[in-house]
Amino acid sequence: MRHDHIITAKQLSREDIEAVLDRAAEFDADPGAALDRHPGKLLALAFYEPSTRTKMSFETAIKRLGGDVIDMGPVEYSSVKKGESLADTVRVIEGYADAIALRHPMEGSATMASQFVDVPLLNAGDGAGQHPTQTLLDLYTIREQAGLDDITIGIMGDLKYGRTVHSLAHALTNFDTRQHFISPESLKLPRNVRYDLHEEGAQVREHDSLDEILPELDVLYVTRIQRERFPDENEYQKVAGQFTIDVETLESADDDLTIMHPLPRVDEIDPAIDDLDNATYFEQAHNGVPVRMAILDMLL
Amino acid sequence: MRHDHIITAKQLSREDIEAVLDRAAEFDADPGAALDRHPGKLLALAFYEPSTRTKMSFETAIKRLGGDVIDMGPVEYSSVKKGESLADTVRVIEGYADAIALRHPMEGSATMASQFVDVPLLNAGDGAGQHPTQTLLDLYTIREQAGLDDITIGIMGDLKYGRTVHSLAHALTNFDTRQHFISPESLKLPRNVRYDLHEEGAQVREHDSLDEILPELDVLYVTRIQRERFPDENEYQKVAGQFTIDVETLESADDDLTIMHPLPRVDEIDPAIDDLDNATYFEQAHNGVPVRMAILDMLL
Amino acid sequence: MRHDHIITAKQLSREDIEAVLDRAAEFDADPGAALDRHPGKLLALAFYEPSTRTKMSFETAIKRLGGDVIDMGPVEYSSVKKGESLADTVRVIEGYADAIALRHPMEGSATMASQFVDVPLLNAGDGAGQHPTQTLLDLYTIREQAGLDDITIGIMGDLKYGRTVHSLAHALTNFDTRQHFISPESLKLPRNVRYDLHEEGAQVREHDSLDEILPELDVLYVTRIQRERFPDENEYQKVAGQFTIDVETLESADDDLTIMHPLPRVDEIDPAIDDLDNATYFEQAHNGVPVRMAILDMLL
Numbered sequence: 039m040r041h042d043h044i045i046t047a048k049q050l051s052r053e054d055i056e057a058v059l060d061r062a063a064e065f066d067a068d069p070g071a072a073l074d075r076h077p078g079k080l081l082a083l084a085f086y087e088p089s090t091r092t093k094m095s096f097e098t099a100i101k102r103l104g105g106d107v108i109d110m111g112p113v114e115y116s117s118v119k120k121g122e123s124l125a126d127t128v129r130v131i132e133g134y135a136d137a138i139a140l141r142h143p144m145e146g147s148a149t150m151a152s153q154f155v156d157v158p159l160l161n162a163g164d165g166a167g168q169h170p171t172q173t174l175l176d177l178y179t180i181r182e183q184a185g186l187d188d189i190t191i192g193i194m195g196d197l198k199y200g201r202t203v204h205s206l207a208h209a210l211t212n213f214d215t216r217q218h219f220i221s222p223e224s225l226k227l228p229r230n231v232r233y234d235l236h237e238e239g240a241q242v243r244e245h246d247s248l249d250e251i252l253p254e255l256d257v258l259y260v261t262r263i264q265r266e267r268f269p270d271e272n273e274y275q276k277v278a279g280q281f282t283i284d285v286e287t288l289e290s291a292d293d294d295l296t297i298m299h300p301l302p303r304v305d306e307i308d309p310a311i312d313d314l315d316n317a318t319y320f321e322q323a324h325n326g327v328p329v330r331m332a333i334l335d336m337l338l
Numbered sequence: 339m340r341h342d343h344i345i346t347a348k349q350l351s352r353e354d355i356e357a358v359l360d361r362a363a364e365f366d367a368d369p370g371a372a373l374d375r376h377p378g379k380l381l382a383l384a385f386y387e388p389s390t391r392t393k394m395s396f397e398t399a400i401k402r403l404g405g406d407v408i409d410m411g412p413v414e415y416s417s418v419k420k421g422e423s424l425a426d427t428v429r430v431i432e433g434y435a436d437a438i439a440l441r442h443p444m445e446g447s448a449t450m451a452s453q454f455v456d457v458p459l460l461n462a463g464d465g466a467g468q469h470p471t472q473t474l475l476d477l478y479t480i481r482e483q484a485g486l487d488d489i490t491i492g493i494m495g496d497l498k499y500g501r502t503v504h505s506l507a508h509a510l511t512n513f514d515t516r517q518h519f520i521s522p523e524s525l526k527l528p529r530n531v532r533y534d535l536h537e538e539g540a541q542v543r544e545h546d547s548l549d550e551i552l553p554e555l556d557v558l559y560v561t562r563i564q565r566e567r568f569p570d571e572n573e574y575q576k577v578a579g580q581f582t583i584d585v586e587t588l589e590s591a592d593d594d595l596t597i598m599h600p601l602p603r604v605d606e607i608d609p610a611i612d613d614l615d616n617a618t619y620f621e622q623a624h625n626g627v628p629v630r631m632a633i634l635d636m637l638l
Numbered sequence: 639m640r641h642d643h644i645i646t647a648k649q650l651s652r653e654d655i656e657a658v659l660d661r662a663a664e665f666d667a668d669p670g671a672a673l674d675r676h677p678g679k680l681l682a683l684a685f686y687e688p689s690t691r692t693k694m695s696f697e698t699a700i701k702r703l704g705g706d707v708i709d710m711g712p713v714e715y716s717s718v719k720k721g722e723s724l725a726d727t728v729r730v731i732e733g734y735a736d737a738i739a740l741r742h743p744m745e746g747s748a749t750m751a752s753q754f755v756d757v758p759l760l761n762a763g764d765g766a767g768q769h770p771t772q773t774l775l776d777l778y779t780i781r782e783q784a785g786l787d788d789i790t791i792g793i794m795g796d797l798k799y800g801r802t803v804h805s806l807a808h809a810l811t812n813f814d815t816r817q818h819f820i821s822p823e824s825l826k827l828p829r830n831v832r833y834d835l836h837e838e839g840a841q842v843r844e845h846d847s848l849d850e851i852l853p854e855l856d857v858l859y860v861t862r863i864q865r866e867r868f869p870d871e872n873e874y875q876k877v878a879g880q881f882t883i884d885v886e887t888l889e890s891a892d893d894d895l896t897i898m899h900p901l902p903r904v905d906e907i908d909p910a911i912d913d914l915d916n917a918t919y920f921e922q923a924h925n926g927v928p929v930r931m932a933i934l935d936m937l938l
Contacts, residue, residue: 073378078673080701082694090410090422091430094382097408098434101380108697110690112412112712122690122902125909130691130901133924134698301430302422309425324433373678390710390722391730394682397708398734401680412712601730602722609725624733 043152043159044333046168047205052212059178061332062325065102072103072331076338079105082135084128085162086113086142091301092162092172095326096139099334102327108134125154132157136338140164158337166201172300173205175329176259179322183296184256187214192251194220195261195281195306197227202300203261204231211238218255220245222277225263247280252291258283259298260306284308288316298322343452343459344633347473347505352512359478361632362625365402372403372631376638379405382435384428385462386413386442391601392462392472395626396439399634402627408434425454432457436638440464458637466501472600473505475629476559479622483596484556487514492551494520495561495581495606497527502600503561504531511538518555520545522577525563547580548587557596558583560606584608588616598622643752643759644933647773647805652812659778661932662925665702672703672931676938679705682735684728685762686713686742691901692762692772695926696739699934702927708734725754732757736938740764758937766801772900773805775929776859779922783896784856787814792851794820795861795881795906797827802900803861804831811838818855820845822877825863847880848887857896858883860906884908888916898922 050058065072081100085093097107110131124147131138132155140148141162148161148168163169180186191210197203197219207217207227217240219227226244227235235242245251252258263281268274282305288295299307299319311317350358365372381400385393397407410431424447431438432455440448441462448461448468463469480486491510497503497519507517507527517540519527526544527535535542545551552558563581568574582605588595599607599619611617650658665672681700685693697707710731724747731738732755740748741762748761748768763769780786791810797803797819807817807827817840819827826844827835835842845851852858863881868874882905888895899907899919911917 070378078670078702078704080698088414088420090427094408094410094431094434098380101406101408102378104378106406106701106706108694108701110694112414114688114712120688120902121904126902127690129920130923131694133920134694134927302420302426304421320429320433323430327434370678388714388720390727394708394710394731394734398680401706401708402678404678406706412714602720602726604721620729620733623730627734 042337043161044170044337045148045152045159045161047170047173047209048168050170050174050209055174055177055209055212058174058329058332058336059181061335062178062328065331065335066325066328069102069328072335075103075335076100077104079103079137079338080135081105081107081334082131082138083107083109084131084138084140085110086140087163089141089162091323091326092141095323096162096171096330098327099330102331103334103338105136105334105338124151128155128159137334160333160337163201166199168205169201170205171326171330171333172202173209174333175322175325176202176206176298176300177209178325178329179298179318180257180296182325183318184294186210189256190216190218190254191257191259192218192220192248192255193259193261194248196225196263196267197221197261198225199264199267200261203259204228206259207231207235207240208238211235211240216241218243218245218251220248220251220281222246222263222281225267248283248287249290252287255291255295257296257298258291260303261300262304262306282306282308283311285310285314288314291316342637343461344470344637345448345452345459345461346468347470347509348468350470350474350509355474355477355509355512358474358629358632358636359481361635362478362628365631365635366625366628369402369628372635375403375635376400377404379403379437379638380435381405381407381634382431382438383407383409384431384438384440385410386440387463389441389462391623391626392441395623396460396462396471396630398627399630402631403634403638405436405634405638424451428455428459437634460633460637463501466499468505469501470505471626471630471633472502473509474633475622475625476502476506476598476600477509478625478629479598479618480557480596482625483618484594486510489556490516490518490554491557491559492518492520492548492555493559493561494548496525496563496567497521497561498525499564499567500561503559504528506559507531507535507540508538511535511540516541518543518545518551520548520551520581522546522563522581525567548583549590552587552591555591555595557598558591559598560603561600562604562606582606582608583611585610585614588614591616642937643761644770644937645748645752645759645761646768647770647809648768650770650809655774655777655809655812658774658929658932658936659781661935662778662928665931665935666925666928669702669928672935675703675935676700677704679703679737679938680735681705681707681934682731682738683707683709684731684738684740685710686740687763689741689762691923691926692741695923696762696930698927699930702931703934703938705736705934705938724751728755728759737934760933760937763801766799768805769801770805771926771930771933772802773809774933775922775925776802776806776898776900777809778925778929779898779918780857780896782925783918784894786810789856790816790818790854791857791859792818792820792848792855793859793861794848796825796863796867797821797861798825799864799867800861803859804828806859807831807835807840808838811835811840816841818843818845818851820848820851820881822846822863822881824873825867848883849890852887852891855891855895857898858891859898860903861900862904862906882906882908883911885910885914888914891916
């Protein structure tokens with residue numbers, strides 16, 4: 039990669055993406071063999087929001103490379119509480135670490151922060167904005183399961199607020215994929231995202247039910263519909279059940295359908311599905327390690 | 339050990355226990371010599387409840403073996419807050435780590451969680467249930483101080499709710515020990531625990547005062563009586579003072595009496611006792627490191 | 639150093655200080671070259687108060703030396719919540735670690751704690767008391783920028799409550815420095831600190847405005863004036879603006895003026911100053927790493 043900071047998946051070309059996924063595949067093949075890659079390198083974790091899997095998999099990735107983390111810890115116990123600006127905090131932290139992974143609730147924060155530091159800054163999620171390492175692990179998972187070209191993917195759930203979805207949809211325009219978006223009317227893709235996808239020449243269709251498109255899908259990417267997005271409980275109840283899946287739902291699906299989910303799930307995917315070969319969401323989460331190893335390896 | 343998960347001390351035979359304690363003794367003799375045992379191995383810490391000594395000693399143990407931890411951090415800052423189930427969380431985490439140490443407030447949680455993962459799961463305390471690594475370090479301490487056979491041990495304090503006590507008492511039935519239980523009437527051993535001990539052929543006696551049995555003891559294991567167990571303050575005041583010890587209490591004790599406590603203590607043991615050779619509770623806490631090193635060494 | 643514990647900067651002679659700063663300069667010259675200094679050594683972090691830079695730079699320092707940390711974590715999640723005394727907690731922790739860094743809100747806590755442990759204890763700030771590693775990194779920064787002898791330093795802001803200031807002022811009496819203290823009347827140096835400085839033969843002058851002394855200064859050390867120190871907002875507004883600096887303020891300053899701040903800042907220093915060569919506060923924060931490496935290296 040030619041990039042010093044990883045802020046958005048949009049900055050990555052098809053070649054960039056493939057370079058990361060190829061490197062990830064090498065690490066994935068022998069995860070214990072990379073301990074001598076970056077001995078003593080320190081990755082600072084600056085997480086202004088709760089996170090389990092992103093934080094733990096970044097930590098695992100750098101440690102599998104022979105490095106270590108220094109963790110700012112919960113914001114409540116940091117100098118952020120004393121009123122320090124993000125620009126000041128990252129400038130202090132860059133003196134301690136060889137790279138910084140930043141999660142922050144404010145859209146655009148990673149871009150802003152990156153302008154103040156010389157060490158590589160990795161956006162680990164900036165509010166409703168971008169989450170590029172999640173996108174790369176999603177792409178890795180899709181490639182492993184179904185390939186990235188000539189596939190049909192369905193993305194279902196909250197398409198309005200889900201940053202994961204917007205980022206993935208955009209990245210997929212680098213490949214020959216047919217994208218189907220399935221959501222309740224009130225949680226459709228934002229107009230600007232749809233426009234953006236069309237500009238990139240994406241093949242995009244929208245649906246208000248999974249039934250009509252499920253048989254055609256190679257990959258179904260499920261996301262959660264958050265109750266709090268609905269003004270009243272009744273409206274939520276009306277739609278929620280149509281965007282969850284169970285074993286019965288899958289009867290019309292292809293046997294090889296790959297089911298993904300960024301996790302955590304609540305009840306979008308019935309646990310009975312966990313035992314099927316189609317269920318790929320835990321493997322998807324695990325792929326966060328080789329993919330983040332690849333990214334760190336290229337930047338350090 | 340033939341066990342992939344360490345869920346309860348009850349799963350451990352006398353041979354298992356002795357194998358752990360022997361290995362622990364080796365590590366204890368030269369704690370700095372084990373750095374090349376498990377380089378790069380990662381232990382995930384999933385602590386759903388506060389803990390100082392268990393968490394820090396697990397962390398110390400894996401690091402003394404050349405490995406490292408990845409820490410889920412406080413539950414408040416994890417995806418548990420977003421409603422993720424324990425089964426999902428451990429399945430995600432097993433993709434990052436070579437073993438998992440789990441503390442959870444719900445009895446039975448470790449057994450449940452262990453059914454979902456392939457990496458070794460170590461129960462670091464499941465509510466009122468089991469805490470097997472605490473039991474093993476208690477046994478190690480007793481063996482170092484007094485031997486495990488042909489000893490008389492008194493266990494005092496809250497015998498009704500203390501998981502530490504139940505687990506230790508059961509484990510001691512593997513050895514030739516005489517067990518005396520000293521508590522207020524309202525905090526006696528639960529009937530099922532007593533029954534269980536009798537089934538195992540334990541020599542058990544119960545007392546409502548330390549005085550009558552103290553002179554016979556080789557080991558006195560003190561636990562805290564929690565004020566909140568009593569419906570009113572008066573009742574607490576009536577009994578509490580009888581189950582605390584100070585220098586005067588020890589006048590009738592054997593000079594070689596070993597005093598233990600799982601810590602933290604509040605006022606069960608007068609600080610003046612800390613300076614006596616009998617006081618073994620800090621050493622007991624420190625023994626958590628070689629014992630957990632031994633367990634991890636056998637599982638990794 | 640001949641000291642097993644680092645409790646206060648007052649315990650350090652000019653020779654001690656110079657030995658630390660010289661060692662720090664060596665590490666600073668090649669921060670990646672020290673990984674083989676202390677492999678496997680463990681530093682326990684016992685932080686009873688929030689901290690970003692002190693905690694992260696201790697963590698960075700020990701890791702750059704090839705060691706690692708074990709972190710007690712936020713007090714809310716530790717056994718401190720169960721009523722454990724500081725003396726008990728540090729006696730437990732010393733069994734896990736090769737050294738302990740302690741931050742505690744109570745003045746004198748580090749001295750007390752150090753009496754209970756055999757491993758080196760480093761005071762990382764005890765309330766309104768001492769913070770010796772901060773003082774050493776301040777001295778390191780001053781020496782790098784202006785030298786420690788024959789300089790004129792101004793210390794501005796909250797001189798009444800700022801432990802950083804008292805500790806630095808005292809340490810500077812080991813060198814040939816002229817000290818000027820600039821503050822509002824209500825936040826002047828406490829009488830006992832001033833007395834103490836005079837006893838040490840310090841050349842000290844006090845000012846209620848920066849203007850009169852700024853042109854003479856080689857170093858200006860700015861600290862924050864906390865709003866909550868003032869009984870009413872009006873009084874705060876009256877004085878606050880006079881103890882903040884911006885580019886205009888600096889017109890009468892020497893071109894080589896070194897501007898320091900212990901951070902975090904709120905609005906004492908205008909961000910426009912960050913781009914000037916005078917601005918040394920981020921470098922000052924970064925110096926925490928080589929200085930703490932030096933201290934740890936000497937103690938381990």
